Amino acid sequence: MQPGDLLDLDVTDVAHGGVFVARHEGRVVFVEGAIPGERVRAELTDTAKAAFWRADVVDVLDASAHRRPHVWAAADVSVPPAERPGGADFGHIDLDEQRVLKKRVLDDALTRFGGVSEPETTISPAGDAGGRGDAGDADSSGAEASDGLRWRTRVSLHVDEEGRIGPFAARSHRVIETPDLPLATAEIEEVARSLEGFVPGRVDLVQPDEGGVRVIVRPEQPRPEGSERAERADAPRGRGARAGRGARS
Structure with a gap:
């Protein structure tokens, strides 16, 4: 198969780097714009490596309950993959589930590479490292808004x-x-x-x-x-x- 070809994939997990994991005939496919548990139609973007391929979601066949319209309209699944800006990889996922998935990635890294058998980690809103809960409306300090936006300084x-x-x-x-x-x-x-x-x-x-x-x-x-x-x-x-x-x- 070549870049540009389409595959229907069952997404099973999240991986480091804002991508999600599926398999095609035993080969790992890292998919952008998906959510674990979904079935998606994805366009292959990189098939050069034998170990894994890369792909972008172009259609959601069986959506997760955690899917929402992308917070950045320019990066939504309705936009052709080549025209989507990068930098908001989880913007199509409910905020609470984003934190669940990010914690999973962090815990996996600590276990696999750090040798920590039972990581004790928490994911807090940006600008709220003390775990004080909802950050409310964002301001110029970089505190995250309640919808997870307006925190990058x-x-x-x-x-x-x-x-x-x-x-x-x-x-x-x-x-x-x-x-x-x-x-x-x-x-x-x-x-x-x-x-x-x-x-x-x-x-x-x-x-x-x-x-x-x-x-x-x-x-x-x-x-x-x-x-x-x-x-x-x-x-x-x-x-x-x-x-x-x-x-x-």
Whole structure:
């Protein structure tokens, strides 16, 4: 089978890295956008390795009771996989179940790699390490809102050769323009919407405790002459000639 082929898969578990586990004829398939217990139709994205394949959900055939519309509309299962921004892997899962699954991943790692036979772990809301319960409405301190949003005080966006600004698509260096960043604080999201005119590279948005949002520009560094990336950069770019002009995200 090749990337682009579709498989109907039964999802059995969660794995490190925000992906979920299924099997096809004995081979492990790591699936993005699923939930354990679901049956999904998934598009293969990587079949290069003998040990495992990777795939993205394109349709949910038998949904989990814990599934919800993705908190980031741009990353919802209704969007073609290649156009979904990465960075909100569990956004399609009820918040309580997200914490159950994350605890499972953490406990498994402690047992398998740390030799801890019975891990005693808890998963608390962001900004609530003391386990004080619901964090209420988010604020600029990075406390998580009751819906699990608005807690990121640092976001890295990328600028491609055509000036597009946004997060990368999952497991890709392709920039996805999106009008919202629901995991980020409202202040960071507002600044992100105003960005334009940057050369290719990375733009970090950081909100310190004292307030305000810092914009840290990290232009792409030239590749050594003769490298594959350098050879591609020297090739005719077509619309990429507009790289320095930027675009509103």
